[in-house]
Amino acid sequence: MTAAPPPTISVVIADDQRMVRAGLRMVIETEPDMQVVGEAGDGVDAVTLTRRVRPDVVLMDIAMPRQDGLAATRALLAAPHPPRVIVLTTFDTDDNLYEALRAGASGFLLKVSSPEHLITAIRVVAAGEALLDPAVTTRVIASYAGTPGPQPPPELAELTPRETDVLRLMARGLSNGEIAAALTVGEATVKTHVARVLMKLNLRDRVQAVVYAYESGLVRPGQ
Incomplete structure (x- = not known):
């Protein structure tokens, strides 16, 4: 066949x-x-x-x-x-x-x-x-993101501490495998965290997550 x-x-x-x-x-x-x-x-x-x-x-x-x-x-x-x-x-x-x-x-x-x-x-x-190519994306975001507001958006409080860590690492352009290594967890666990971050913040994909992380002030240019 x-x-x-x-x-x-x-x-x-x-x-x-x-x-x-x-x-x-x-x-x-x-x-x-x-x-x-x-x-x-x-x-x-x-x-x-x-x-x-x-x-x-x-x-x-x-x-x-x-x-x-x-x-x-x-x-x-x-x-x-x-x-x-x-x-x-x-x-x-x-x-x-x-x-x-x-x-x-x-x-x-x-x-x-x-x-x-x-x-x-x-x-x-x-x-x-x-x-998300770290060599391009994080430099562009860091260069052109507006000044974050003084107060983080309330929906950030919906994230668990581990989900917040995952969002920060996504904002640096890390892949799921790299995030798993940084947090010493399995890649499947990272995928679950990424999915939950996107769902809780009503984001379409990782690119929107990176933009959100900078605009919300969770990650600041130069970090």
């Missing part, structure tokens, strides 16, 4: 540089479970195309003509049944990355990332998880 083929992850690439789009397409389409279903060279076309083809994942550049990737991300994620968005960044020049996280992007991908990292990122995000 022939096994059923794996489900295909559909991807839209939004970047104003044609060579970048071509390189991303070439890497993605070497994978049997992935398919590029469209390309866009600016934010307006990215929104129009994405709404038409309804991909699983959008790779979104920030600096694009007509409408930048930040505005396009907001437009897409404000609509019902949005795709997952990975922001493409050059890291040092994109000052709007923190706002992209607040808009609901599922993570960052450096344009100089390896093909293996690209493929992993797409699979992680398509599966409903968030991509």
Whole structure:
């Protein structure tokens, strides 16, 4: 009996540089479970195309003509049944990355990332998880988070001490395995804590948890 083929992850690439789009397409389409279903060279076309083809994942550049990737991300994620968005960044020049996280992007991908990292990122995000690269995410959050209010939000009191520890470590960009090692517990236990944190704080994923941790004052820039 022939096994059923794996489900295909559909991807839209939004970047104003044609060579970048071509390189991303070439890497993605070497994978049997992935398919590029469209390309866009600016934010307006990215929104129009994405709404038409309804991909699983959008790779979104920030600096694009007509409408930048930040505005396009907001437009897409404000609509019902949005795709997952990975922001493409050059890291040092994109000052709007923190706002992209607040808009609901599922993570960052450096344009100089390896093909293996690209493929992993797409699979992680398509599966409903968030991509938190400590080398990018925590620096961006720390740089662009607003000044925390003097009083923590009341819902923080709903977390147990261990759940609070887990949230702090998530805010540093640690994976479940790294959190488990830091707290000397099993990874399954960490997954349970993460799920409870998201549920209690009404957060969609780990990216929102990181933003929340900084904006609430639980974690401060530079810690």
